Amino acid sequence: MADAPVDLGALVEDFTGREERRLRAMRDEGASWLARLKQRRKIARALRALEWADARLIGEASFMWRYGLKAGLGMFVMAETAFWRFLWTPGHPGDIVAGVIIGLVVGWFGGLMAAASEWGHRETKFAETVDELTPKSLA
Numbered sequence: 569m570a571d572a573p574v575d576l577g578a579l580v581e582d583f584t585g586r587e588e589r590r591l592r593a594m595r596d597e598g599a600s601w602l603a604r605l606k607q608r609r610k611i612a613r614a615l616r617a618l619e620w621a622d623a624r625l626i627g628e629a630s631f632m633w634r635y636g637l638k639a640g641l642g643m644f645v646m647a648e649t650a651f652w653r654f655l656w657t658p659g660h661p662g663d664i665v666a667g668v669i670i671g672l673v674v675g676w677f678g679g680l681m682a683a684a685s686e687w688g689h690r691e692t693k694f695a696e697t698v699d700e701l702t703p704k705s706l707a
Contacts, residue, residue: 579701580618587611617697620690632683639686640679647671 591607623631648671 576618576621576698576701579698580614583614583701584611587614613693613697614701617694617701620694624691624694628687631687632680635686636679636683638679639682640675642675643678643682644671644675647674 587607587610591604591611594604594607626634648667
């Protein structure tokens with residue numbers, strides 16, 4: 569028997585309602601700040617899963633381009649900064665072009681790897697959270 573599709577929005581709404589009531593009860597009972605922090609993180613994790621469900625609708629390839637370009641740009645800037653900080657400060661135009669090309673390659677590859685890693689991490693967390701939120705049947 570195949571699993572029925574899960575309405576994540578309803579699951580998260582029910583879960584956050586329950587957990588926010590529990591958080592208010594913890595405040596009223598004078599629970600420790602650490603226990604309240606853990607409760608807030610539990611609620612935030614469910615909300616992040618809902619946000620990721622929306623974000624993953626753009627597709628993996630589109631995510632790779634968007635996230636990868638942002639991460640790659642940061643890596644390009646870092647690579648260029650590191651290149652100019654070395655002792656052999658380039659002065660020849662060929663050295664400058666080589667530095668920019670190396671920075672672009674490092675930024676492109678690093679951005680692609682960062683995007684792939686981020687997609688995998690978020691998918692894993694999403695699956696764990698959906699599994700936690702899905703009510704278990706007593707079959």
